[in-house]
Amino acid sequence: MDSRSxxxxxxxxxxxxxxxxxxxxxxxxxxxxxxxxxxxxxxxLDMPLLASSYERVRVTFNLVPSLLDQIEMYVNGAIDRHLELSRMRAEDLTPGLKVEILETFFSANPDHLIKPFHRYWELYNKARREDANRQVIASFFSSAEMRDLQVWSNLAWVDPMFRSEPVIKDLFVRDKQYTEEEKHRLLDWQIEHMRRIIPTYRRLMEEGRIDVSFTPYFHPILPLLCDTDVAREALPDIQLPSRRYRHPEDAARQIQMSRDRYRECFGRELTGMWPSEGSVSMETLDIMLKQGVTWTATDEEILYHSLIKSGQERPNPAAYSVYEYGPGIKLFFRDHGLSDRIGFVYSGWRADRAAADFVNHLKDIRGRLDGRLRDAVVSVILDGENAWEYFPDDGTEFLSTMYQLLNDEPLIETVTMSQAAAAVQARPLKSIFAGSWINHNFRIWIGHAEDNAAWDLLSVTRDTLLRFERDNPGFDKERIAAAWLQVYIAEGSDWNWWYGDDHRTIHLEQFDRTYRRHLAAVYEFLGLDVPSELQRPLLLGAKTSHNLVPENLVSPTVDGHVSHYYEWAGAGSYDCLKAGAAMHQVTRFVGTVQAGFDRENVYIRLDFHNKMGIELLSTPRFVLDLRTPQPVQVQLTRDAGGAVGGSADGYFYRMEEVLEVGLSRAFLWPSGAGRLSFRISLFEGDQLVETCPDGEDLTLDVPSPQQELFWPE
Known part of the structure; x- marks a missing residue:
């Protein structure tokens, strides 16, 4: 049948x-x-409330049980260091506490969570002075300013939906000069706000407005719990830990704990599960089947490899079919192109244009599904929280417009995963390829020396607990249970997300320390000495590279000018001023380095901390030192007219208010894709003045023009 009729x-x-x-x-x-x-x-809270306010819109929210536990901890009086510092009376802050606050209370997206608020932006800029050390800067802040910072570092995170509530509205109107009483009203309001979250999901689900699924309890990579050797299916040459971790019983336990928590929260049985990082394998699907899970999901790349593995024909388009394994468990495969448009692309667009583009893509898909609409489902699956920091107004205008368009479009029906699983005829799937939604493998969580060391420590700790429990049958059962809980927490994926060279965070040492504390707690609950291996960092010293992670494609005009705000909005960024000391200098010249790419070129931008100082150098020149894929030094020199600018085969550049460089993909790689490692140096004649980063590399992973990006959880 023609889809037009x-x-x-x-x-x-x-x-x-x-x-x-x-x-x-x-x-x-x-x-x-x-x-x-x-x-x-x-x-x-705003996400389910917003989605449920449209009559025809139905969406699924996947929650992690350990996240709900932490929300309830706050409701019941738990505290974190930021909250502790926020509650301190501003007049009682010591110089050391003021430094700590200034170092941690601006941990937010500057463009969307700091700059829109006049007072917060004012304090942010005052704290970033480069002409004094942190202790001196802290001395410049009055008690009133510190109290304003305590307020704004909490207030800025309040979603626009709740800014009209009396306590919050008054603070936004006031802007500055807050009192201690007003500050504590805000902090108390936060806890009451959190108290509403779980009951709201339950109410909206009971009303049929949304559906809720869960992930295994502590967000583990289930296939690796079942057997770390499964990583070799996608990566045959991967270096695995010295101790094979094979505990499918733990995978089953993490699912069972989720089922119990779901029943406690929502008064019904759990039927749907988004596995951590979309990670699946044959063994994990079999465990889900036994646990009563009726649907799950992963990425479309897993489907394509699964069809090859099964020797099954690949329909076109394959990802819009629902498959069944077992029989008994339905599988959805996310359209990563559409999902990543929300996560990566739309943050730099006008909200109405972005929402219309999304719906138009769905209409185009519908047009291609001639005669197959009854059993077709387009799955859009992505992070429901981190993306919005890169949108104006926390993504509210985009989401509202998108939901309204979906609500009003008769040729599109939004459904929950459970509704879709019940409504369509699924295709059989004989086998499943073991992998995650990130590059259809498990490289992020296993294979690097740090990852493997973490797995080995987990394995030794678990074996110690099992042996102790067997040898001491009369030991306190509550302490045994508490020790097992620490093992299950350590099985979570987040620790290995940060180990290795895949991702970077300023909190890396904190993650490492916390992971080892959970394993050490196992020994402490058993009354055993903590092994020395758990008292030493797993981190292999300073990283040899800083990975720049773009959030969107960029296509700047290489003219040395910032033509408009969004020209470089999607680029990855590195702050050279926060790096190690530079060579042969008293003042700093280089500020930040940004990098990104489009389908044709890779772009690098250098912002200056001291542009006037560079212009006073008699013979300044920049060298772009490409370390990989091939060692090449690109000389960025003055032209005949005295300007820094020019072009050659494969690259072009210009320096005016900033230095911009374009590098052809074909110049860098025959395939047009790969990892670029580089650093930028400033010379005065033959004398090295400064290198960014000093002694290390910046890296940029550039996918093929056909490959879609992903959004990490």
Whole structure:
């Protein structure tokens, strides 16, 4: 049937994944970091309320049980260091505490969570002075300014939906000169706000407005719990830990714990599960089947490899079919192109244009599904919290416009995953390829020396607990249970997300320390000495590279000018001023380095900290030192007219207010894709003045023009 005359709507299943690492510290009622609290203010309540306000819109929210535990911890009096510092009377802050606050209370997206608020932006710029050390800068801040910072570092995270509530509205109107009483009203409001979250999901689900699925309890990579050797299916040459980790019983336990928690929260049985990082394998699907899970999901790349593995024909388009394994468990495969448009592309667009583009893509898909609409489902699955920091107004205008267009479009029907699983005829899938939604493999969580060391420590600790339990049958059962809980927490994916060279964070040492504390707590609960291996960092010293992670494609005009704000908005960025000391200098010249790419070129931008100082150098020249794929030094020199600019085969550049460089993909790689490692140096004649970064490399992973990006959880 011609889709132009067929009025069957296209089913679209949107799943928002809500997750934060497990920050709770052993033996205490504290959380190591404040991100659960911040995202509770910004994402966890407004997202379901907004989606449910449209009559025809139905979406699925996937929640991680350990996230809900942390929300309830706050409701019951838990604290984190940021909250502790926020509650301190500003007049009582010591110089050391003021420094700590100034170092940690601006941990937010500057463009969207600091700059829109006049007072917060004012304090941010004052704290970033480069002409004094931190102690001196802290001395410049009055008690009133410190109190304003305590307020704004919490207030900025409040979603626009709640800024009209009396306590919050008054603070936004006031802007500065807050009182201690006003500050504490805000902090108390946060806790009451968090108290509403779980009941709201339950109410909206009971009303049929949304659906809720869960992830295994502590967000583990289930296939690796079942057998770390499964990583070789996608990566045959990967270096695995010295100790094989094979504990499918733990995978089953993490799912069972989720089922129990779901029943406790929502009074019904768990039927749907988004596995951590979309990670699946034959063994994990078999465990899900036995546990009563009726649907799950992963990325479309897993489908393509699974069809090859099964020797099955690949329909076109394959990803819009629902498959069944077992029989008994339905599988959805996310359209990563559409999902990543929300996560990566639309933040730099006008909200109405972005929403229309999304819906138009769905209409185009519908047009290609001639005669197959009844059983077709487009799955859009992505992070439901982190993306919005890169949108104006926390993505509210984009989401509202998108939902309204979907609500009003008769040829599109939004459905929950459960509704879709019940409504369509699924295709059989004989086998599943073991991998995750990130490059259809498990490289992020295993294979690097740090990752493998973490797995080995986990394995030794678990074996110690099992042996102790067997040899001491009369030991306190509550302490045994507490020790097992620490093992399950350590099995979570977030620790290995940060180990290795895949991702970087300023909190890397904190993650490492917290991971080892959970393993050490196992020994402490058993009354055993903590091994020395758990008292030493797993990190292999300073990283040899800093990975720049773009959030969007960039296509700047290489003219040395910042033509408009969004020209470089999607680029990855590195702050050279926060790096190690530079050579042969008294003042700093280089400020930040940004890098990104489009389908034709890779772009690098250098912002100056001291442009006038560079112009006073008699013979300045920049050298772009490409370390990989091939060692090449690109000389960025003055032209005949005295300007720094020029072009050659494969690259072009210009320096005016900033230095911009374009490098052809074909110049860098025959395939047009790969990893670029580089650093930038400033010379005065033959004398090296400064290198950014000093003694290390910046790296940029450039996918093929055909490959879509992904959004990490």
């Amino acid at each position: 067929d009025q069957t709507p296209l089913k679209v299943a949107i799943l928002w994944h809500m997750h934060q690492p497990n920050y709770r510290e052993p033996h205490s009622n504290r959380l190591a970091m404040p991100w659960v609290r911040f995202h509770a203010l910004k994402d966890y």
